[in-house]
Amino acid sequence: MGNIQRNKVKDVLSGAVAVGSDVLLKGWVRTKRGNKHVAFIALNDGSIIHNIQIVADLQSFSEEQLKGVTTGACIAAKGKLVASPAQGQPVEVQLVEIEVLGECDPETYPLQKKGHSLEFLREIAHLRPRTNTFGAVFRLRHAMAFAIHKFYNDRGFVYLHTPIITGSDAEGAGAMFKVTTLDLNNVPKKDGHVDHEQDFFGKATNLTVSGQLEGELGAMALGEVYTFGPTFRAENSNTTRHLAEFWMIEPEVAFNELQENMDLAEDFLKYLIQYALDNCAPDLEFLCNQYDKELLNRLNFVVNNAFQRLPYTEAVEILKASKQKFEYKVEWGTDLQSEHERYLVEKHFEKPVILTDYPKDIKAFYMKQNADGKTVRAMDVLFPGIGEIIGGSQREESYDKLLTRVKEMGIPEEEIWWYLETRKFGTAPHSGFGLGFERLMLFVTGMGNIRDVIPFPRFPKSADF
């Protein structure tokens, strides 16, 4: 193929390569069609959702030479970039030389036919990134991950890797997976119970459900930190909203009170969505057309509206006063359901909503207690379509109040002595929140099932690939 470097389809289609240039393209054949005189090869290399059209003059290329050019085959193609007479594409390539790098048997290739269901594609997660849909989703996933790092880096936050394997299950955010090196066929016992002293870490360990507690340790030294790592729930939830393994972003900021925490959450979400609108237009347009006509409207709805902020108690009054028929009844003291959250966002305020000051009994032990004795400085950010997207709070910085709450809730002090000590030694007001990355991806892509926004989803009875 000579000495020229490969050109990415993205660069060729964007005008970064001059018409008239020699180009070398490598990628996977999406379709080949044509007539007696000419063959049209649609090539995709993953750099952009669009294919480039390669035109082979059949006077120059024999049937034999193009035989291996079938859907799914990998080819290298050299040619001249020319303006395209066809609609919808600025340029195409006049083929000069072609090599089939990897053939693809049309009889057995699972992506041969068009219009596969998302369910079927989940079963071939090793091949689905080759489809338009999953190419778009995973490029968007990359863009959002990068935007998250850029947002925090630009503001001087420190990215903190909190542990995945943990010896504590204090947060109680959900059922945990056990991590062990013991022989499960022959578990060592002591006094009738598992002898974890013989285990790798010398005690029982689990996969983390949240990096927040360790994140707070970082914030109380480095000021502003964030985590971005995998978290786990061993809940037997076979829904479109739950994964056993998912990624979470948890910023934690010393000296921030609830107001600044809300500002940070609102700035953060708007930044991410604006970043997607600015950087991922072709992928968003495809998903909007293909799956969800309201997608772009919903994204603009978030960036163009100030989030409405109000206490949970007021929200409950609004919901009770509404004439809306809800499946679940609203009562002060109970957690709001997605239907209530969406009513507030989509019908009542017509903008994203941040609810604050929830009843303490439905929130975690570490949230700062209000003077009313009933509520805590929690905040949930509610979005159209999905309801809660962020949950956070100001943290209880008083050692005595925190310890009292820990005892009330029966959390073993010996598991979180290190957490309690941050309140003993130079405590400070501080706040943070958690954003489930796949929840964000559902919102940004408009996809309906959380298993379709992570490359290799883990859920009950499924850990393939």
Added chain:
Amino acid sequence: MGNIQRNKVKDVLSGAVAVGSDVLLKGWVRTKRGNKHVAFIALNDGSIIHNIQIVADLQSFSEEQLKGVTTGACIAAKGKLVASPAQGQPVEVQLVEIEVLGECDPETYPLQKKGHSLEFLREIAHLRPRTNTFGAVFRLRHAMAFAIHKFYNDRGFVYLHTPIITGSDAEGAGAMFKVTTLDLNNVPKKDGHVDHEQDFFGKATNLTVSGQLEGELGAMALGEVYTFGPTFRAENSNTTRHLAEFWMIEPEVAFNELQENMDLAEDFLKYLIQYALDNCAPDLEFLCNQYDKELLNRLNFVVNNAFQRLPYTEAVEILKASKQKFEYKVEWGTDLQSEHERYLVEKHFEKPVILTDYPKDIKAFYMKQNADGKTVRAMDVLFPGIGEIIGGSQREESYDKLLTRVKEMGIPEEEIWWYLETRKFGTAPHSGFGLGFERLMLFVTGMGNIRDVIPFPRFPKSADF
């Protein structure tokens, strides 16, 4: 404290805030000293390694007001920024108003005294980020993580989240942790063996040792991908170089052959180290002075030298011809030890080295086989001080050759059918490598123990915090 916003110490010291301004600082007291007339408070807020000096005129502040200002206490201090008469600091703050946000009992605060050993600090990992050393290490760790994402994003790579929980252990990179929801006190059995059908995923699962195999799936669709996530080894290694939980970066690129893979690795490492030199000077200078006088020289050694590239076979000849006394004898066919690698880098070539084309029997099954039948297209990047920092290869893209090797090595085909299929459907040459993030951090910080470059290290008998 009125309505002014908090200033970060970094901004105040860097000249971003004008002398004469009112400033509000919040952070942790490192020291308080003084005389009858004046108290000097050294305050750190984690934004930079340097403290800011706050000067309290004792005519304006009573002993009572400053009583709580002890080492480790958290304070808010308002005052005027003035040019400092003292050496080594451009500015200081004349205190106007002070509030102790969190006291810190000098009798019980573990960081009270100076000069703690790194061993002791490891036992209080919840507090060690408040020290100069760990502030520097974790800010550098952040900078390197961000630089990694920026490097790949700028080149159009897609960040791919490969799974943490895996049903396959095909790569065989090391001993694995089991992940289960079975009751260990009462493991369900079937035909005398653990009944994993009752387990969460319906089969035995482990924590990943590498995201490479799934990374290849991404590359064969999206072209250029990278992973950056936690990986695990359940090996009972109590050394300064091993962790049970560590982070790894694994780029994988379609159409790259070994030459381009080496170019990518060299560009990548030079970019990261240049980024540290450009963005982390105060932290690097501290670590250089405090721990490792050669640190900056070693970093510059890497960015200023073209990496020497040669085959393993030639390296063995060089080592055998050298008059050096090695602890381990060098023979063709055996893996090189750190002493050999360092000899090549530090003594023989005096530049970083990339060795290629290793004996196939000491390398993984997926590496591309050379025509000699004895070697594979592997590459290891060797660095001064630490030896191997990157390991990678061109991958075997031939289905038949790969399958033959899989069978030779006894790898169960049913565990990696999805991996094999990438060679069946549109295969292509492709290459990648792995960089252990903590190995990089050892190199960049000059720290001697890998447990000191990750916030909460996991190793045998230790999963605290």
